[in-house]
Amino acid sequence: MKAEFTAEELDFQSEVKTFLNDEFPAEYREKVDANVRLNKDELVNWQKILFKKGWAAPSWPKEYGGTGWSQVQKYIFATEMGLIGAPEPIPFGMKMVAPIIMAYGNDEQKARFLPDILESNVWWCQGYSEPNSGSDLASLKTSAVRDGDHYIVNGAKTWNTYGQYADWIFCLVRTETTAKKQEGISFLLIDMHSPGISLKPIVLIDGHPEVNEIFFDDVRVPAENLIGEENKGWTYAKVLLTHERTGISGVPRGKKRLSSLKRIARETDDGFGSSMMENDAFKNKIAALEIDLEAIEYAELRTLASVSAGKAPGPESSILKIVGTELAQRIDEAFVELAAYHCLPFVPDQFEDGFQGDYISPGTSASAALTYFNNRKATIYGGSNEIQRNIICKAVLGL
Amino acid sequence: MDFSYSEVQQMLQDSVKKFVSKNYDFDTRSKIIESDSGYSEENWKLFAELGWLTVPFSEEDGGLGGSAVDLMVMMEEFGKANLVEPYLPSVVLCGCLISELATGEVKEQMLGKLVGGDLQLALAASETGSRFNSSKVATTAKSNGNSIVINGRKIAVLNGSNANELLVVARESGGEVDADGISVFLVNPDTPGVTVRSFTNIDGQKSSEIDFTDVTVAASARLGEQGKALMAIEKVIDKAIIAVSAEAVGVLETLLQKTVEYSKTRKQFGTVIGTFQALQHRMADMFIECQLARSIVVMAAMKLDGSAGQTEKTKAVSAAKSRVGKAIRKVSQEAVQIHGGIGVTNELDVGHYFKRATALEIMFGNTDYHIERFASL
Numbered sequence A: 001m002k003a004e005f006t007a008e009e010l011d012f013q014s015e016v017k018t019f020l021n022d023e024f025p026a027e028y029r030e031k032v033d034a035n036v037r038l039n040k041d042e043l044v045n046w047q048k049i050l051f052k053k054g055w056a057a058p059s060w061p062k063e064y065g066g067t068g069w070s071q072v073q074k075y076i077f078a079t080e081m082g083l084i085g086a087p088e089p090i091p092f093g094m095k096m097v098a099p100i101i102m103a104y105g106n107d108e109q110k111a112r113f114l115p116d117i118l119e120s121n122v123w124w125c126q127g128y129s130e131p132n133s134g135s136d137l138a139s140l141k142t143s144a145v146r147d148g149d150h151y152i153v154n155g156a157k158t159w160n161t162y163g164q165y166a167d168w169i170f171c172l173v174r175t176e177t178t179a180k181k182q183e184g185i186s187f188l189l190i191d192m193h194s195p196g197i198s199l200k201p202i203v204l205i206d207g208h209p210e211v212n213e214i215f216f217d218d219v220r221v222p223a224e225n226l227i228g229e230e231n232k233g234w235t236y237a238k239v240l241l242t243h244e245r246t247g248i249s250g251v252p253r254g255k256k257r258l259s260s261l262k263r264i265a266r267e268t269d270d271g272f273g274s275s276m277m278e279n280d281a282f283k284n285k286i287a288a289l290e291i292d293l294e295a296i297e298y299a300e301l302r303t304l305a306s307v308s309a310g311k312a313p314g315p316e317s318s319i320l321k322i323v324g325t326e327l328a329q330r331i332d333e334a335f336v337e338l339a340a341y342h343c344l345p346f347v348p349d350q351f352e353d354g355f356q357g358d359y360i361s362p363g364t365s366a367s368a369a370l371t372y373f374n375n376r377k378a379t380i381y382g383g384s385n386e387i388q389r390n391i392i393c394k395a396v397l398g399l
Numbered sequence B: 001m002d003f004s005y006s007e008v009q010q011m012l013q014d015s016v017k018k019f020v021s022k023n024y025d026f027d028t029r030s031k032i033i034e035s036d037s038g039y040s041e042e043n044w045k046l047f048a049e050l051g052w053l054t055v056p057f058s059e060e061d062g063g064l065g066g067s068a069v070d071l072m073v074m075m076e077e078f079g080k081a082n083l084v085e086p087y088l089p090s091v092v093l094c095g096c097l098i099s100e101l102a103t104g105e106v107k108e109q110m111l112g113k114l115v116g117g118d119l120q121l122a123l124a125a126s127e128t129g130s131r132f133n134s135s136k137v138a139t140t141a142k143s144n145g146n147s148i149v150i151n152g153r154k155i156a157v158l159n160g161s162n163a164n165e166l167l168v169v170a171r172e173s174g175g176e177v178d179a180d181g182i183s184v185f186l187v188n189p190d191t192p193g194v195t196v197r198s199f200t201n202i203d204g205q206k207s208s209e210i211d212f213t214d215v216t217v218a219a220s221a222r223l224g225e226q227g228k229a230l231m232a233i234e235k236v237i238d239k240a241i242i243a244v245s246a247e248a249v250g251v252l253e254t255l256l257q258k259t260v261e262y263s264k265t266r267k268q269f270g271t272v273i274g275t276f277q278a279l280q281h282r283m284a285d286m287f288i289e290c291q292l293a294r295s296i297v298v299m300a301a302m303k304l305d306g307s308a309g310q311t312e313k314t315k316a317v318s319a320a321k322s323r324v325g326k327a328i329r330k331v332s333q334e335a336v337q338i339h340g341g342i343g344v345t346n347e348l349d350v351g352h353y354f355k356r357a358t359a360l361e362i363m364f365g366n367t368d369y370h371i372e373r374f375a376s377l
């Protein structure tokens, strides 16, 4: 057993550190540190900076413009990105639809879609969930009926993250009403500018319109946008779901947040003239979070090692999703406890671009409640934590 | 032993229930929050007519009797409606503080106007450095002949934007955490040197950050004896803790009820999600938490009304707030989780109860704070 990096890996780590220090724009860094959301242009611009360096798609194979990195290199890169607060690539194109196109798309589709994803010219969103098909995704009803060279799509998708920014959506649609619900589903790419598509924003409890309902009313989609075979979409999507669940543990981000939690605790009066970092209960709480984070980090490293050894990511991804999201939510709670009265005012715009109104003083901790509210989503999406536990019961424990 | 409500308490509960079912659905509440003042003046007048504004005061002050149990009964119903009218800041905090500290004509006039529905008040007590400790006061009040000059910054001044008068806690002498030297002053928010920045809170209620820069008031603006206000403040905050804890019980029971109902109608995998045992046990735990929260609030309210010594009363209050805080976490988070995606949206009332619960957990000290206070007594 050995957990240290090799000399080459250490060199790589310092190369990544230097690059991020030099190239991650200072103004973005300031925003991230102040919990202000980066806007679409900034996210895309950062992605393009990575593209120029050849680092836009760490998880892609080299032939498609990926880095060809080892698992450990990918891990180092993700860690350094997280520690500095640089945003990960928008996952919908890079991490979700691209692997499907690579695995099941034809050459034409690869040539047409992959370069624009790599260069971040096109923004994708994920169109799986429907109002009545959440955890039971395979019950989805949005229909695609073949009509000559086209599919006619009708129905409604929901919870589409950043659908308002999207140029394209990848959808699971029903092409056949068969006995077994998983068997009549196809994987279709749809241009968001097509006639018949409309979008309704959904505002979350933190005041941010982060997701949307998307309605399809006789939308004509060229049949060439079908990925793979008709009625095989469920199989493809299942592969994609495991991709979605890797790297979800958020250890680097957790570390960054814990260090800012400590900093704020040192600056926060406990009401008796000492700091909150000197308050036993709070100090122990931070320690417990750090310990759990370490356990998760090693769980992730062990998974990584087995994936490097050629094993497919299995139910481990469910474990990491559960513990990663639940730990992140405990960190959210600690921020709320620390902020106390400072996070009562609800000023979501303070954490958006260009806000000019009255700021809640003293600043950073004021976003604590908003983050706490927003991040309740983490145990719900990407396969809820109940569903992940079901997977562990079935796939690992044989129950 | 008898835990049933008195006739008066029963009437009070019925009257709030009736008002809420007639006047306070989710859409109405949302519109009230969007209005400038963030509360309905019409409702406030009605509260006065119904006698609700007299509940926390003794009979000699023209009140219903001032029992904590009465207050608990009413606040629980407010919690069920997620009511945003500024009852807590105006009536409980400021009304009770006036009743403790003020005397003679000032007291009579202010309480008269308050219970008549003609006065809005706000307590400017908390500061950035005070966290939940009432004796940590950095705002200063310096005598200058016959006047007083106030300097400092207050945060989380509930109802600050609507207040006709502010009750400002300031230090006249002593070190920053000394019990002695703290006074309360009546300050009109239009006085030069008062700067108010107002916000709508996470729970839809209003609060302000207020800066006092060389604010000059007459010495007669001091309520009660010079430098001796801390005991009264702490007593009032204890009562307010009963109020917010009882409100939390109402919020949590509503969340439980809505979650159970939803689980009986939401279908996934061909069956309602309420049939999954993984969720059933968690709803059973939510129920248990609600029962424990209710029980400890009843205990604390009864103790406050009884003849126990001050230490025992304070301990009971901390026990209630810390235990309710624990229940808030569990029940409110589970309610959102079991609703799935719809639980984190603004469209559904569940998210709004969740946010109110979060605010209630913070107010007047969170779980850790009150466990510590309990242990130290």
Ligand SMILES: Cc1cc2nc3c(=O)[nH]c(=O)nc-3n(C[C@H](O)[C@H](O)[C@H](O)COP(=O)(O)OP(=O)(O)OC[C@H]3O[C@@H](n4cnc5c(N)ncnc54)[C@H](O)[C@@H]3O)c2cc1C
Pocket (backbone or CB within 6 Å): A125, A126, A127, A128, A129, A131, A133, A134, A135, A136, A158, A159, A160, A161, A210, A211, A377, A380, A381, A382, A383, A384, A385, A386, A387, A390, B266, B268, B269, B273, B276, B278, B279, B337, B338, B339, B340, B341, B342, B344
């Ligand atoms: C902020 C946010 C962003 C999202 N982004 C996207 C996106 O971009 N694209 C997209 O397609 N989808 C997205 N989703 C949808 C997400 O994947 C679904 O919300 C999720 O699958 C749960 O579905 P549901 O909300 O309908 O809840 P339901 O499936 O109705 O679940 C309700 C509750 O029941 C539990 N439950 C369900 N089945 C079982 C069971 N068998 N055993 C035990 N418990 C069970 C759930 O865990 C949950 O607690 C997003 C959701 C959110 C909240």
